[in-house]
Amino acid sequence: ARDIRLAVVAGDGIGTEVVEQGLLALDTALHGSGVTISTTDFDLGARRYHATGETLTDTDLDAIRAHDAILLGAIGDPSVPSGVLERGLLLKLRFALDHYVNLRPSRLYPGVVSPLGNPGEIDFVVVREGTEGPYVGNGGAIRVGTPHEVANEVSVNTAFGVERVVRDAFARAAARPRKKLTLVHKHNVLVHAGHLWRRTVEAVNAEFPDVTVDYLHVDAATIFLVTNPARFDVVVTDNLFGDILTDLAAAITGGIGLAASANINPDRTAPSMFEPVHGSAPDIAGQGKADPTATVLSVALLLEHLGLTAEAARVEKAVADDIADRKGQDSLARVRSTAEVGKDLAARIAG
Amino acid sequence: ARDIRLAVVAGDGIGTEVVEQGLLALDTALHGSGVTISTTDFDLGARRYHATGETLTDTDLDAIRAHDAILLGAIGDPSVPSGVLERGLLLKLRFALDHYVNLRPSRLYPGVVSPLGNPGEIDFVVVREGTEGPYVGNGGAIRVGTPHEVANEVSVNTAFGVERVVRDAFARAAARPRKKLTLVHKHNVLVHAGHLWRRTVEAVNAEFPDVTVDYLHVDAATIFLVTNPARFDVVVTDNLFGDILTDLAAAITGGIGLAASANINPDRTAPSMFEPVHGSAPDIAGQGKADPTATVLSVALLLEHLGLTAEAARVEKAVADDIADRKGQDSLARVRSTAEVGKDLAARIAG
Numbered sequence: 001a002r003d004i005r006l007a008v009v010a011g012d013g014i015g016t017e018v019v020e021q022g023l024l025a026l027d028t029a030l031h032g033s034g035v036t037i038s039t040t041d042f043d044l045g046a047r048r049y050h051a052t053g054e055t056l057t058d059t060d061l062d063a064i065r066a067h068d069a070i071l072l073g074a075i076g077d078p079s080v081p082s083g084v085l086e087r088g089l090l091l092k093l094r095f096a097l098d099h100y101v102n103l104r105p106s107r108l109y110p111g112v113v114s115p116l117g118n119p120g121e122i123d124f125v126v127v128r129e130g131t132e133g134p135y136v137g138n139g140g141a142i143r144v145g146t147p148h149e150v151a152n153e154v155s156v157n158t159a160f161g162v163e164r165v166v167r168d169a170f171a172r173a174a175a176r177p178r179k180k181l182t183l184v185h186k187h188n189v190l191v192h193a194g195h196l197w198r199r200t201v202e203a204v205n206a207e208f209p210d211v212t213v214d215y216l217h218v219d220a221a222t223i224f225l226v227t228n229p230a231r232f233d234v235v236v237t238d239n240l241f242g243d244i245l246t247d248l249a250a251a252i253t254g255g256i257g258l259a260a261s262a263n264i265n266p267d268r269t270a271p272s273m274f275e276p277v278h279g280s281a282p283d284i285a286g287q288g289k290a291d292p293t294a295t296v297l298s299v300a301l302l303l304e305h306l307g308l309t310a311e312a313a314r315v316e317k318a319v320a321d322d323i324a325d326r327k328g329q330d331s332l333a334r335v336r337s338t339a340e341v342g343k344d345l346a347a348r349i350a351g
Numbered sequence: 352a353r354d355i356r357l358a359v360v361a362g363d364g365i366g367t368e369v370v371e372q373g374l375l376a377l378d379t380a381l382h383g384s385g386v387t388i389s390t391t392d393f394d395l396g397a398r399r400y401h402a403t404g405e406t407l408t409d410t411d412l413d414a415i416r417a418h419d420a421i422l423l424g425a426i427g428d429p430s431v432p433s434g435v436l437e438r439g440l441l442l443k444l445r446f447a448l449d450h451y452v453n454l455r456p457s458r459l460y461p462g463v464v465s466p467l468g469n470p471g472e473i474d475f476v477v478v479r480e481g482t483e484g485p486y487v488g489n490g491g492a493i494r495v496g497t498p499h500e501v502a503n504e505v506s507v508n509t510a511f512g513v514e515r516v517v518r519d520a521f522a523r524a525a526a527r528p529r530k531k532l533t534l535v536h537k538h539n540v541l542v543h544a545g546h547l548w549r550r551t552v553e554a555v556n557a558e559f560p561d562v563t564v565d566y567l568h569v570d571a572a573t574i575f576l577v578t579n580p581a582r583f584d585v586v587v588t589d590n591l592f593g594d595i596l597t598d599l600a601a602a603i604t605g606g607i608g609l610a611a612s613a614n615i616n617p618d619r620t621a622p623s624m625f626e627p628v629h630g631s632a633p634d635i636a637g638q639g640k641a642d643p644t645a646t647v648l649s650v651a652l653l654l655e656h657l658g659l660t661a662e663a664a665r666v667e668k669a670v671a672d673d674i675a676d677r678k679g680q681d682s683l684a685r686v687r688s689t690a691e692v693g694k695d696l697a698a699r700i701a702g
């Protein structure tokens with residue numbers, strides 16, 4: 001019998017509520033499979049920060065490393081200065097555990113209302129680089145608060161870092177029916193970083209000759225996301241552009257209440273992390289109003305990553321069926337509570 | 352009698368075609384006003400680069416400086432390596448002439464089909480910073496082409512540069528009925544630059560107490576642009592975020608065929624530059640298929656900047672009326688040629 005050690009970081013705001021339903025879905029999906037789950041709760045986020053001043057200690061990190069995967073709810077609270085928990089906890093996890101593939105699938109499930117009048121078929125996945133770019137924390141400022149302040153932010157891009165994520169994206173494209181990869185960058189302005197990405201995509205293409213490659217500047221990519229999202233199959237892009245594009249992608253496919261993500265370490269030198277794209281939503285926290293669907297879909301990505309493909313498919317189908325029954329309501333949580341949605345999804349997963 | 356010295360940079364691809372119609376609109380709008388136009392054509396862009404290797408010389412720049420304003424068509428051609436004309440010509444003009452306000456209005460004109468199913472009223476303006484951020488060209492790479500390549504891009508932000516554009520944005524917000532300013536950044540990740548922007552907006556707000564301010568992370572801003580664009584009035588943001596948001600803004604208001612922009616030097620120490628947001632579109636160049644509307648709307652911004660408010664309003668009204676008559680076709684150029692649209696617009700301007 002296989003036991004999966006899962007680190008659970010429920011985090012802030014609606015994090016706890018959605019993670020509870022994610023765990024229910026996970027348990028249900030594994031029922032009778034012979035695979036069991038042992039969870040460890042990590043007290044990380046705003047509460048811990050206020051109580052101890054800590055965001056993520058080396059001890060936390062070591063303890064988390066001893067797990068097979070991480071399920072994360074949401075991090076962030078207005079009571080904590082902007083950047084502290086993001087940099088000190090969420091991004092620290094992604095960087096320390098080398099989550100260089102930030103995977104964000106976008107699918108317009110039948111029954112979901114898109115803000116687009118004529119969305120067509122939307123089914124693409126963004127492979128967002130997770131450990132480089134403007135996210136590295138390589139910034140600084142001088143003369144802060146004076147008229148002579150200069151604040152810089154450095155985007156760091158390496159051949160090593162770009163090549164591994166590009167190769168991962170090609171492999172994903174090669175495994176999909178359309179076999180199409182779109183590089184998104186801004187190489188006409190960010191010429192050094194952009195040309196590294198471009199050359200790397202060209203070079204790795206030789207290993208995947210049946211994958212068709214095209215390129216879009218990030219500004220043009222946002223246009224196509226609203227005028228012709230069907231053109232996208234696999235998108236590979238840098239950390240910041242990926243952040244922007246995946247929120248837009250979530251919006252056109254029914255909102256961040258449905259958007260799942262996986263922070264993957266493909267080399268499996270550390271646990272990968274699965275989290276909804278949405279944040280902690282303090283305005284609706286504790287009211288049972290959050291839609292746990294994105295977390296349940298993140299659980300499907302977790303099962304997939306653990307090689308439990310049939311279970312992953314069952315979770316995704318449960319979500320798709322549930323959404324189809326919502327009949328045009330863009331967020332079912334307006335009608336059912338977080339727990340009710342979780343229960344309904346679990347019932348569908350149980351079959 | 353007042354004579355306006357206009358530097359004309361038609362540029363590449365459809366640039367020549369749309370600028371011709373822009374000049375027709377300008378001439379027509381000024382007819383009988385006592386104001387005349389003297390134009391100087393500047394041969395800049397791909398042709399010149401291939402012929403001489405030059406993008407923009409000091410002599411060109413000095414000659415351009417001797418004008419009151421610049422009308423630019425489009426720059427860029429696939430035959431020129433990416434970045435050469437962008438950095439060496441277009442951005443060089445914006446930087447050298449201190450175009451720190453890159454003004455991009457977005458309006459959903461009645462009759463325009465938006466890709467959004469339920470767009471609501473869209474009427475906002477993005478004040479994009481034009482001389483700082485990741486656009487400064489402060490990047491570099493080592494070990495290029497080797498597995499050890501590192502390519503960096505530095506975003507430079509100064510109190511001086513942020514404050515002047517923020518103040519301009521506040522003034523614009525204060526002059527509009529809704530008096531609302533939204534700062535867009537990503538201060539939870541780009542903490543140094545982001546906090547400079549945030550502090551500056553807070554400080555300048557004291558000078559404009561009747562302007563309401565809010566803040567969105569750039570990723571969240573893309574969501575609102577497709578789910579609730581009516582929430583925006585004036586947006587102030589950095590060079591790169593502004594680039595991305597304004598293409599998306601153009602897309603939801605009928606496409607870049609309609610999107611105008613002004614690169615303004617508010618201190619008038621150098622001529623301001625007016626250009627459509629679209630590029631040189633080499634695929635349709637020379638075929639009379641380009642929509643000159645964005646250029647004609649840029650001419651309206653030029654007239655406005657020169658204090659010719661009534662003329663500006665006439666040009667904008669001509670466009671609005673023409674669009675209303677397109678009756679749901681998202682680009683009239685599918686029916687009429689570039690020159691026909693230009694003629695129709697001129698006829699409406701003439702009244």
Ligand SMILES: CC(C)[C@H](C(=O)O)[C@@H](O)C(=O)O
Pocket residue numbers: 086090091243277539540570
């Ligand atoms: C909270 C924030 C640091 C994070 C990011 O920018 O990556 C979020 O927006 C995301 O997309 O997961």
Ligand SMILES: CC(C)[C@H](C(=O)O)[C@@H](O)C(=O)O
Pocket residue numbers: 188189219437441442594628
């Ligand atoms: C062509 C390019 C350099 C330019 C930019 O990025 O500013 C364009 O996209 C724009 O928005 O005017």
